[in-house]
Amino acid sequence: xxxxxxxxxxxxxxxxxxxxxxxxxxxxxxxxxxxxxxxxxxxxxxxxxxxxxxxxxxxxxxxxxxxxxxxxxxxxxxxxxxxxxxxxxxxxxxxxxxxxxxxxxxxxxxxxxxxxxxxxxxxxxxxxxxxxxxxxxxxxxxxxxxxxxxxxxxxxxxxxxxxxxxxxxxxxxxxxxxxxxxxxxxxxxx
Numbered sequence: 001x002x003x004x005x006x007x008x009x010x011x012x013x014x015x016x017x018x019x020x021x022x023x024x025x026x027x028x029x030x031x032x033x034x035x036x037x038x039x040x041x042x043x044x045x046x047x048x049x050x051x052x053x054x055x056x057x058x059x060x061x062x063x064x065x066x067x068x069x070x071x072x073x074x075x076x077x078x079x080x081x082x083x084x085x086x087x088x089x090x091x092x093x094x095x096x097x098x099x100x101x102x103x104x105x106x107x108x109x110x111x112x113x114x115x116x117x118x119x120x121x122x123x124x125x126x127x128x129x130x131x132x133x134x135x136x137x138x139x140x141x142x143x144x145x146x147x148x149x150x151x152x153x154x155x156x157x158x159x160x161x162x163x164x165x166x167x168x169x170x171x172x173x174x175x176x177x178x179x180x181x182x183x184x185x186x187x188x189x190x
Contacts, residue, residue, distance in 0.1 A: 001027055003111040003187065004082045005102050007089070007161060009154075010115035012146055013122030013129070014172045015179065019115060020086040022180045026189065027082055034066075034087030037073050048072060057142065060149035063093040070094075074101055083107070092156040099164050110165035113183055114158060117172035119147065 006029070008020040017033060024031035038061075042049045048068065055061055061069075066088065077083060089095035102110065117125075126143055161167060168186040172179055184190075 001082065001187075001189070003109045003166070004107045005110040005165075006082070006084045006187070007098075007110070007112040007165065008084060008086045008115070009090075009112060009158065009161070010172060011117060011119070011122045011150055011154075012143065013125035014115040014117040015125070015176060016113075016115050017086050018176055019113070019179055019183060020084045022176075023113075023183060023187075023189075024084040026180075026184070027084075029082035029084050030077060031084050031086065032073075032077065034069075034085075037069060041069065041072075060090070060146065060153070063091055066091075066094050067097050070097060070101070079105070089157050089161070090150065091153040092160050095157045095160045095164070099161075111187060112158075112161040112165045112167045113186070114167065114169045115172035115179065116169050121173060122147075 006020075006023065008016045008023070010016045017035070020033070021031050023029070038052055038055060042052055042055070052061055052065055052069070070088070085098070089098050099110065102108065123143065127140075130139070158167075168183075170179060170182050170186065174182075
């Protein structure tokens with residue numbers, strides 16, 4: 001595999017978590033999801049968990065808090081294993097921190113998979129997910145706030161990743177298996 005770090009990005013409801021897990025399993029990489037890490041920290045009752053509790057109201061966490069989470073979590077990851085990151089970076093400063101951290105630790109062969117899905121389809125998927133998973137952050141109000149924050153923040157972060165990683169835009173509207181096949185093809189994975 002010519003990459004040791006793969007960022008999976010896209011709007012909420014684009015299927016990036018599903019595709020990131022499939023890709024990590026296929027490659028034998030670690031799958032690291034920002035949302036899962038945040039929920040685990042929140043459940044821990046730690047001081048950091050208290051700080052990030054605002055996310056339950058659909059508030060996008062500050063760059064400072066996300067970087068604090070990364071500084072807390074990244075040293076726990078195995079050295080030398082490929083990693084698929086989901087849900088980070090979402091802002092330019094986060095991208096700069098994460099790319100810098102990876103490079104400092106000898107993981108400099110990076111790719112980004114951006115899963116592109118129209119907004120209406122994302123909302124439909126999120127509403128379905130909310131029914132099945134009872135996620136507190138999938139209310140219509142929280143979704144609307146996340147989409148506003150996402151729209152403002154994501155373009156500079158993705159522009160940065162385009163300059164720092166091999167960048168692929170993947171159509172996220174076919175079936176999950178077709179999307180996975182298109183991701184594998186883009187990355188040159190058999």
